[in-house]
Amino acid sequence: MRCDRSEGLPTFYFTLDVEPDYARTNRHALLDRLPELLSWLRGEAVPLTAFVVGRYFEEGRDAIDHLLDAGADVGVHGHWHRAADFGTMYSAHTEEIERGTAAFRRRVGRAPKGYRSPSGVISRDDLALLARLNYCYDASVFPVRRPGRYDFSRAPRAPFRWKDSQLLELPCGLLTRRLPAGMTFLNWVGAGWGGRLLARQVVAQRGHQIFDAHLHNLFHSSAALRELPLGLRGAYEAGRVFGGLKCLQALVAWMRKSGWRFGSLDALADELNRDAGAVPTAGWDEVIVRATARASA
Numbered sequence: 001m002r003c004d005r006s007e008g009l010p011t012f013y014f015t016l017d018v019e020p021d022y023a024r025t026n027r028h029a030l031l032d033r034l035p036e037l038l039s040w041l042r043g044e045a046v047p048l049t050a051f052v053v054g055r056y057f058e059e060g061r062d063a064i065d066h067l068l069d070a071g072a073d074v075g076v077h078g079h080w081h082r083a084a085d086f087g088t089m090y091s092a093h094t095e096e097i098e099r100g101t102a103a104f105r106r107r108v109g110r111a112p113k114g115y116r117s118p119s120g121v122i123s124r125d126d127l128a129l130l131a132r133l134n135y136c137y138d139a140s141v142f143p144v145r146r147p148g149r150y151d152f153s154r155a156p157r158a159p160f161r162w163k164d165s166q167l168l169e170l171p172c173g174l175l176t177r178r179l180p181a182g183m184t185f186l187n188w189v190g191a192g193w194g195g196r197l198l199a200r201q202v203v204a205q206r207g208h209q210i211f212d213a214h215l216h217n218l219f220h221s222s223a224a225l226r227e228l229p230l231g232l233r234g235a236y237e238a239g240r241v242f243g244g245l246k247c248l249q250a251l252v253a254w255m256r257k258s259g260w261r262f263g264s265l266d267a268l269a270d271e272l273n274r275d276a277g278a279v280p281t282a283g284w285d286e287v288i289v290r291a292t293a294r295a296s297a
């Protein structure tokens with residue numbers, strides 16, 4: 001599908017990070033809810049791009065079969081996903097990337113096209129490694145500042161290619177200038193307000209709205225939630241008031257009525273590579289030096 005920005009029609013890319021419940025427990029009960037989500041997406045003809053932690057490929061989880069059978073784009077989301085201890089944009093995450101990639105190859109029988117780092121923490125070394133491993137695209141950059149982890153607030157907000165590399169970057173969209181286009185935040189504001197906020201950001205993103213979600217944003221597990229620190233637990237509890245799968249369903253219904261299209265990241269990467277001249281390039285130094293200068297200003 002061609003995403004024709006000249007017609008001003010925005011495209012919504014629904015991405016799901018498939019990982020331990022609430023990102024930081026050692027529970028995986030919410031994986032059982034994946035078929036329910038896949039069934040709804042299929043009925044709505046909304047493509048899915050799923051980034052899956054490497055350990056799930058090794059563990060032979062049913063979730064992998066469900067995703068492949070549903071025809072989802074499947075990429076790699078690190079290996080262990082130890083979110084609480086994942087370093088910063090200046091750390092190398094070599095083992096996470098290499099082991100997750102090898103696990104994908106063994107289970108799926110081909111090379112992965114797309115990568116998303118746990119917690120959006122990606123470094124220059126990581127990007128060089130992804131290029132060496134022949135990834136087609138990275139989707140780790142959230143163009144915001146997350147203190148103590150990363151500052152990509154000056155990174156391009158539309159897809160670009162990393163300088164001197166074949167690697168595309170497909171940055172996560174924004175809900176507001178400081179909040180990513182993610183289900184965690186949509187759950188706080190609800191579909192009505194959230195849809196309008198997403199629409200306001202889409203022009204600066206050249207018509208793309210890459211949206212990030214997790215099973216724990218759509219479904220609930222009391223047992224896993226009890227293991228979280230109080231602040232995080234409160235944030236997820238607050239999101240349950242307006243949020244969950246019903247919120248996503250209302251958003252998609254509103255988008256369809258408003259003329260949005262729905263696409264997948266593998267298809268977007270193919271499209272950008274067919275028209276390579278149209279993709280701007282950006283180097284790590286330009287993106288980061290400016291961000292660092294701003295942070296210290």
Ligand SMILES: [Zn+2]
Nearest residue numbers: 017019118119
């Ligand atoms: Zn994650």
